[in-house]
Amino acid sequence: MAMAFMSLIPTQTRSNSLSFPSSPIFFSSQSPSHRLLPRPINPSSSSSPPSISIRASISPNPPRAATTAFDLQKDVALERSAPSLPFRIGHGFDLHRLEPGYPLIIGGISIPHDRGCEAHSDGDVLLHCVVDAILGALGLPDIGQIFPDTDPKWKGAASSVFMKEAVRLMHEAGYELGNLDATLILQRPKLSPYKESIRANLCELLGADPSVVNLKAKTHEKVDSLGENRSIAAHTVVLLMRK
Known part of the structure; x- marks a missing residue:
């Protein structure tokens, strides 16, 4: 039986911000490429969850640990x-x-x-x-x-x-x-x-x-x-x- 795990996973935007999509995301074990697929929203719901955006500093190359006061x-x-x-x-x-x-x-x-x-x-x-x-x-x-x-x-x-x-x-x-x-x-x-x-x-x-x-x-x-x-x-x- 396929198992699905619920997870809110932030996605990176061009402005280096982290955004949570308005639709929940789930991980499907049936997908060999481990794709993230949008979970359908219940059409009977009166309103969809709001989109949340969190600003964060993202560096692809984290700095090395400083070794001196000048570093x-x-x-x-x-x-x-x-x-x-x-x-x-x-x-x-x-x-x-x-x-x-x-x-x-x-x-x-x-x-x-x-x-x-x-x-x-x-x-x-x-x-x-x-x-x-x-x-x-x-x-x-x-x-x-x-x-x-x-x-x-x-x-x-x-x-x-x-x-x-x-x-x-x-x-x-x-x-x-x-x-x-x-x-x-x-x-x-x-x-x-x-x-x-x-x-x-x-x-x-x-x-x-x-x-x-x-x-x-x-x-x-x-x-x-x-x-x-x-x-x-x-x-x-x-x-x-x-x-």
């Missing part, structure tokens, strides 16, 4: 040709090992501790996380692709450099920060004495009012590497708004 120029230009979204949400995550002999830098602030983040750059887990959240909201490659740890020029680099580039890309794409919520996870040291300094520096790097930047710090209840003071992690969620 993102073309990516941002392509992003502008996509449908203009009033809001974009991004999530960032980062984790670093804690080892003796390294400075502990969080949000651009040096925190006294007997160990710090082992990393190619300064290992600022919070700024790395925020950068990834912004890049994610813009639909761009992650921080490891744009600032690879195989490139010697980023050896020991201050993470504020990465932040400034992410903020530049955000504005260039036509967005501004709506709000940011970040959570630091570490067992030690206690961050209460440093939270406001970290938040103030984060606001300065973002060019944002303190009322839209939230920072929380939690322990990991002595569970796994985070709870054993062998690592530090951070989560960040950002909301970007069209200017």
Whole structure:
């Protein structure tokens, strides 16, 4: 017995728009060429379904993933040709090992501790996380692709450099920060004495009012590497708004 599967399938027009035909389309397994055949409309129907047209940017040759900050120029230009979204949400995550002999830098602030983040750059887990959240909201490659740890020029680099580039890309794409919520996870040291300094520096790097930047710090209840003071992690969620 022949089987038919109902499917609404968009068709490409000359203007690079996606249009849904007014008649539903079905796929016939009896057709050796897998043709799409119009399904007859019930003549007793009072009116046919309306035609829906969706604008979209269609590129026959998708751009390769950017590998450096400079490669993102073309990516941002392509992003502008996509449908203009009033809001974009991004999530960032980062984790670093804690080892003796390294400075502990969080949000651009040096925190006294007997160990710090082992990393190619300064290992600022919070700024790395925020950068990834912004890049994610813009639909761009992650921080490891744009600032690879195989490139010697980023050896020991201050993470504020990465932040400034992410903020530049955000504005260039036509967005501004709506709000940011970040959570630091570490067992030690206690961050209460440093939270406001970290938040103030984060606001300065973002060019944002303190009322839209939230920072929380939690322990990991002595569970796994985070709870054993062998690592530090951070989560960040950002909301970007069209200017």
